[in-house]
Amino acid sequence: MSESDGLQKGGGKVDLTPAQLAATPAEHQRRAGNALIRADDITAGYLPGIDILSECNFYLDDGEIVGIIGPNGAGKSTLLKALFGLIPIRNGSVRLRDTDITSAKAHTLVQAGVGYVPQTQNVFPALTIEENLEMGIYLRPKKFAERFDVVADLFPLLSERRKVKAGSLSGGERQMVAMGRALMMEPSVLLLDEPSAGLSPMFQDQVFIRCKAINATGVSIILVEQNARRCLQICDRGYVLDQGRNAYTDTGERLRNDPKIIELYLGTLAGSSEK
Numbered sequence: 395m396s397e398s399d400g401l402q403k404g405g406g407k408v409d410l411t412p413a414q415l416a417a418t419p420a421e422h423q424r425r426a427g428n429a430l431i432r433a434d435d436i437t438a439g440y441l442p443g444i445d446i447l448s449e450c451n452f453y454l455d456d457g458e459i460v461g462i463i464g465p466n467g468a469g470k471s472t473l474l475k476a477l478f479g480l481i482p483i484r485n486g487s488v489r490l491r492d493t494d495i496t497s498a499k500a501h502t503l504v505q506a507g508v509g510y511v512p513q514t515q516n517v518f519p520a521l522t523i524e525e526n527l528e529m530g531i532y533l534r535p536k537k538f539a540e541r542f543d544v545v546a547d548l549f550p551l552l553s554e555r556r557k558v559k560a561g562s563l564s565g566g567e568r569q570m571v572a573m574g575r576a577l578m579m580e581p582s583v584l585l586l587d588e589p590s591a592g593l594s595p596m597f598q599d600q601v602f603i604r605c606k607a608i609n610a611t612g613v614s615i616i617l618v619e620q621n622a623r624r625c626l627q628i629c630d631r632g633y634v635l636d637q638g639r640n641a642y643t644d645t646g647e648r649l650r651n652d653p654k655i656i657e658l659y660l661g662t663l664a665g666s667s668e669k
């Protein structure tokens with residue numbers, strides 16, 4: 395199907411923008427290929443009978459930063475949780491390269507090279523920074539010193555303040571501990587849930603700069619963000635979710651400059667939209 399063909403919806407012909415076309419299931423199948431992580435047609439939710447994600451498609455290629463943006467309640471964090479096996483998937487599948495990881499347990503995924511940083515409660519406040527990082531690599535304690543050096547290169551604060559309790563840190567510092575802890579296991583892919591949420595503009599900037607730096611070390615990143623503009627600036631590709639469905643997908647740059655996306659999602663992310 396060419397971009398100008400449009401789709402038949404309810405008997406009428408609907409012209410799709412390139413970013414809408416790319417978000418169709420057929421295009422997903424065509425493009426996802428041998429992705430590092432891919433989710434095909436996943437339907438998932440928290441409560442019986444209530445689907446939050448409906449037939450969602452997603453893929454991440456090696457070396458990419460892929461952003462997930464959309465209005466409040468669109469299901470962005472839910473998609474990340476579904477990828478990391480934290481909520482039951484009712485239909486569809488998630489694959490890590492050739493392995494089916496649909497609803498796999500977190501420790502299995504961590505061992506397979508997937509790191510996940512939740513939005514909140516992502517550090518042990520009573521433990522020091524160093525102890526938090528030890529928790530991140532409890533499956534391979536002998537590698538602690540080696541990995542600590544690598545992670546401290548990315549986040550010097552973690553080394554400088556290693557004996558400080560995480561509970562006494564600012565929100566931005568805690569976020570660095572949480573990201574550092576997830577990196578201890580040398581993941582090939584990092585799932586970040588709204589890492590800039592609630593941070594001062596300076597720390598928000600730091601988060602995005604660190605995401606690029608982490609990515610430059612070879613870690614692929616899935617980034618759920620409420621700061622959509624900033625997210626699209628650093629990501630290779632982005633997905634716009636709306637009401638639990640794929641609405642648009644394209645390169646970060648094209649989404650950021652797409653008048654429809656600007657109108658619907660970048661002006662204000664306050665509410666969900668009708669399209």
Ligand SMILES: Nc1ncnc2c1ncn2[C@@H]1O[C@H](COP(=O)(O)OP(=O)(O)OP(=O)(O)O)[C@@H](O)[C@H]1O
Pocket residue numbers: 440441446464465466467468469470471472473620
């Ligand atoms: N633990 C839960 N139990 C039941 N429903 C939930 C739970 N967590 C989220 N939801 C619901 O799922 C929907 C999607 O939430 P989600 O957090 O994925 O949205 P989001 O796109 O990440 O939004 P935000 O940017 O506001 O965090 C919302 O309607 C929310 O109320």
